Amino acid sequence: MLVSVPVSISEAQSPQPRWNAASECVCGKVEVEDLSLFYGTFQALRNVSISIPECAVLALIGPSGCGKSSFLRCINRLNDLIPGARTTGRVLLDGKNVYDPDVDAFLLRKRVGMVFQQPNPFPKSIFENVAYGPRIHGVKNKSELADIVERSLRRAALWDEVKDDVYKPALALSGGQQQRLCIARALAVEPEILLMDEPCSALDPISTGRIEELICSLKEDYTIVIVTHNMQQASRISDYTGFFLMGELIEFGESAQIFTRPKDKRTEDYVTGRFG
Amino acid sequence: MASTPTTNTQGIVFKNLSRYEKRSRVKDIVASIVVHTSGIAAIVVLFFIFVFLAKDALPTFTKVGILKFLIGTSWQPEFEKFGILPLLVGSLFVTFGALVVAVPIGIACAVYIAEVSPPSFRSLLKVIVELLAGIPSVVFGFIGLMILAPLVQKVFELPTGLTALTGAVTLAFMSMPTIISVSEDAITAVPKSYSDGSLALGATKWETIRHVVIPSAKSGIVAACLLGMGRAIGETMAVLMVTGNASILPKGLVGLPNFFLGPVRTMTATIASDMGETVQGSTHYNALFAIGLTLFAISFAVNMAADLILRRGGLGKE
Numbered sequence: 001m002l003v004s005v006p007v008s009i010s011e012a013q014s015p016q017p018r019w020n021a022a023s024e025c026v027c028g029k030v031e032v033e034d035l036s037l038f039y040g041t042f043q044a045l046r047n048v049s050i051s052i053p054e055c056a057v058l059a060l061i062g063p064s065g066c067g068k069s070s071f072l073r074c075i076n077r078l079n080d081l082i083p084g085a086r087t088t089g090r091v092l093l094d095g096k097n098v099y100d101p102d103v104d105a106f107l108l109r110k111r112v113g114m115v116f117q118q119p120n121p122f123p124k125s126i127f128e129n130v131a132y133g134p135r136i137h138g139v140k141n142k143s144e145l146a147d148i149v150e151r152s153l154r155r156a157a158l159w160d161e162v163k164d165d166v167y168k169p170a171l172a173l174s175g176g177q178q179q180r181l182c183i184a185r186a187l188a189v190e191p192e193i194l195l196m197d198e199p200c201s202a203l204d205p206i207s208t209g210r211i212e213e214l215i216c217s218l219k220e221d222y223t224i225v226i227v228t229h230n231m232q233q234a235s236r237i238s239d240y241t242g243f244f245l246m247g248e249l250i251e252f253g254e255s256a257q258i259f260t261r262p263k264d265k266r267t268e269d270y271v272t273g274r275f276g
Numbered sequence: 277m278a279s280t281p282t283t284n285t286q287g288i289v290f291k292n293l294s295r296y297e298k299r300s301r302v303k304d305i306v307a308s309i310v311v312h313t314s315g316i317a318a319i320v321v322l323f324f325i326f327v328f329l330a331k332d333a334l335p336t337f338t339k340v341g342i343l344k345f346l347i348g349t350s351w352q353p354e355f356e357k358f359g360i361l362p363l364l365v366g367s368l369f370v371t372f373g374a375l376v377v378a379v380p381i382g383i384a385c386a387v388y389i390a391e392v393s394p395p396s397f398r399s400l401l402k403v404i405v406e407l408l409a410g411i412p413s414v415v416f417g418f419i420g421l422m423i424l425a426p427l428v429q430k431v432f433e434l435p436t437g438l439t440a441l442t443g444a445v446t447l448a449f450m451s452m453p454t455i456i457s458v459s460e461d462a463i464t465a466v467p468k469s470y471s472d473g474s475l476a477l478g479a480t481k482w483e484t485i486r487h488v489v490i491p492s493a494k495s496g497i498v499a500a501c502l503l504g505m506g507r508a509i510g511e512t513m514a515v516l517m518v519t520g521n522a523s524i525l526p527k528g529l530v531g532l533p534n535f536f537l538g539p540v541r542t543m544t545a546t547i548a549s550d551m552g553e554t555v556q557g558s559t560h561y562n563a564l565f566a567i568g569l570t571l572f573a574i575s576f577a578v579n580m581a582a583d584l585i586l587r588r589g590g591l592g593k594e
Contacts, residue, residue, distance in 0.1 A: 116472065
């Protein structure tokens with residue numbers, strides 16, 4: 001869609017089925033191999049390997065400070081901006097290591113969208129919030145922008161609530177609406193992967209329900225990785241679940257299995273609430 | 277809790293309080309009186325400044341006439357001409373000239389300190405900027421007189437280096453610390469989640485600063501500029517030293533460049549240089565007070581504007 005943007009990572013490979021694109025056996029959209037993350041001398045992630053299947057929802061669970069959010073920020077390289085942060089290992093997106101020196105982090109982040117814990121719309125109008133991403137990636141045409149804004153807001157199930165006045169300040173929306181706006185903002189740059197860092201933790205149950213519905217409909221088109229503290233939420237919306245503890249991925253598998261027949265004792269303790 | 281209701285009602289009567297508790301209540305009352313008085317004193321002082329200024333200024337308006345005073349084109353006290361237009365224009369030119377230089381550099385500097393500089397360097401820079409704000413204005417005047425004026429004279433091949441431009445640049449350096457530190461605070465106060473949101477969409481650092489951080493800090497930055505302007509318009513000593521002090525009006529629009537490269541006289545400099553040689557109660561004396569009143573009104577308006585903008589910005593961020 002955004003034709004004016006040069007794409008470097010692997011657009012050239014996309015006509016073929018993605019999993020055949022690289023010589024390495026790539027079964028998932030994102031293959032994380034032996035990933036470790038250090039903040040200075042503190043090791044936040046320890047040799048994490050995980051395969052994130054395409055067009056599915058992967059939930060990451062685990063106690064606070066266990067590295068779930070850090071892991072998310074490794075996928076879109078948002079950790080690059082933290083002084084002293086350093087990674088080893090590989091994160092393969094369609095077979096290409098995103099930490100390779102020839103990868104442009106900004107285009108990577110265009111393909112890997114992110115939604116944060118606290119809704120963080122910019123102090124601009126609803127329209128400007130959604131149009132921001134396409135604009136910085138070179139879309140200037142007004143009607144095209146308007147199209148993208150409407151499409152993204154519809155996709156994020158917010159359009160009907162705001163269509164009468166998309167020029168009103170985003171900060172005037174309710175928390176749940178703001179979070180859906182942030183999802184729309186992320187969708188506007190047409191990512192392939194959506195990272196969600198506890199997107200419902202600041203929302204009431206009704207707004208949470210709407211976001212969960214939205215996630216279920218978005219997984220048709222997007223690969224979603226969601227960090228959550230809510231076990232019920234993880235089991236409701238995710239196809240796969242990974243359990244993190246102290247920077248390690250303890251167990252990874254289909255959600256049904258993780259929540260009913262966990263293999264690891266620690267996973268069982270955590271999902272049954274017998275933990276810490 | 278477990279005790280009976282009767283003892284409870286006894287317990288909340290003042291005369292039953294322990295000595296310590298009584299003293300604590302008295303201290304509370306005394307503190308509130310002291311704070312109230314100090315607060316009101318500040319307002320009273322401001323009010324009396326205004327009253328005394330107005331008392332000596334008002335005769336000007338009957339002796340000279342308010343219109344003749346405000347838009348009279350000639351300030352020649354020896355000929356009983358008390359038009360402050362040249363002084364007003366002089367002040368405004370020097371002030372706006374200063375802002376044209378100080379605002380872009382000041383904001384750029386604030387962005388550098390808040391967003392770009394490495395953290396260890398940041399604290400050093402902040403200290404230096406604060407130090408800069410503490411330099412007495414006479415020192416700036418010295419630098420303007422000894423370094424800037426000869427430079428301006430040489431570059432533009434002028435008969436004298438004491439010009440509006442020299443004054444504007446000197447004032448720019450004086451108002452910059454205010455602009456830098458207030459806008460730096462405003463930029464630092466922009467929530468990190470805003471820039472995270474922008475970066476996660478694939479924006480570069482510069483795009484994030486330009487389109488998200490600065491617009492979010494806009495009200496603080498505007499207020500910073502107005503505060504800088506307040507500093508510039510009220511500055512006396514440095515301006516007196518470097519602007520040449522000739523009350524001249526620009527000769528139409530084409531005369532503007534020449535005006536800017538020639539000596540000007542500002543309102544503040546006029547008060548400072550004339551006050552010593554006037555007879556108390558004379559028209560000249562009253563006129564100087566009227567200039568003071570005009571300055572008071574201008575800086576009051578500027579500060580009010582800054583305050584309003586800051587407050588509106590504060591509400592917008594909620």
